[in-house]
Amino acid sequence: MNKFLSIFVAILIGCLSSGCSTMRESVGFGIGSGVVAGGAVGSFSSSDHGKGALKGALVGAAVGGLISYFVHKGLDKRDEETRRKTLFNLDKFGVNGPQNISGGRPAITKPVVSEDWVDTTINGKKLIEGHRVWTIEEDSIWTLEKNKDKK
Numbered sequence: 001m002n003k004f005l006s007i008f009v010a011i012l013i014g015c016l017s018s019g020c021s022t023m024r025e026s027v028g029f030g031i032g033s034g035v036v037a038g039g040a041v042g043s044f045s046s047s048d049h050g051k052g053a054l055k056g057a058l059v060g061a062a063v064g065g066l067i068s069y070f071v072h073k074g075l076d077k078r079d080e081e082t083r084r085k086t087l088f089n090l091d092k093f094g095v096n097g098p099q100n101i102s103g104g105r106p107a108i109t110k111p112v113v114s115e116d117w118v119d120t121t122i123n124g125k126k127l128i129e130g131h132r133v134w135t136i137e138e139d140s141i142w143t144l145e146k147n148k149d150k151k
Contacts, residue, residue, distance in 0.1 A: 026072040027065050034064020107145045112138035 021029070038060015039053040046052020114137050120130040 021072075023069070023072050023076075026068045030064040030066075030068025030071075031061045032064070034060035034062070034067075036060070037064070105145045107143055108140045109143055111136050111140045 035057045038055075039057035041060070042056020043049045043053035045056075114135050116133045116135070118128075118131055118133055121128045
């Protein structure tokens with residue numbers, strides 16, 4: 001039983017340490033780990049070690065590949081959400097332009113945006129569903145904020 005636990009822990013550590021790789025590398029690593037673990041478990045648990053190892057390796061390859069695929073996909077989704085939250089909120093992280101400029105700190109104004117609703121219409125054989133149209137009325141511009149530290 002200790003051999004099974006040791007093999008499982010080794011594969012788990014290997015899978016978790018391969019987080020910075022491509023999907024192909026992750027799945028390949030998962031299949032390889034599954035072959036080794038499944039072959040070992042199959043060999044130990046069967047009276048015919050050769051057949052048991054082969055069956056275990058096949059099952060391990062399938063399970064390892066599937067687990068690696070879903071783990072990698074979940075990590076990619078989490079990383080994409082983190083990137084999106086960071087990039088769209090740079091001002092919260094103090095990244096909004098050059099610093100230490102005399103007369104004030106540069107900033108970018110928010111654009112003025114208007115919203116119009118277009119009703120649902122029928123144009124011949126086409127149904128055009130109601131929708132919003134957003135228009136930028138005034139672009140963002142650079143401005144100098146007065147330094148809050150200076151009084």
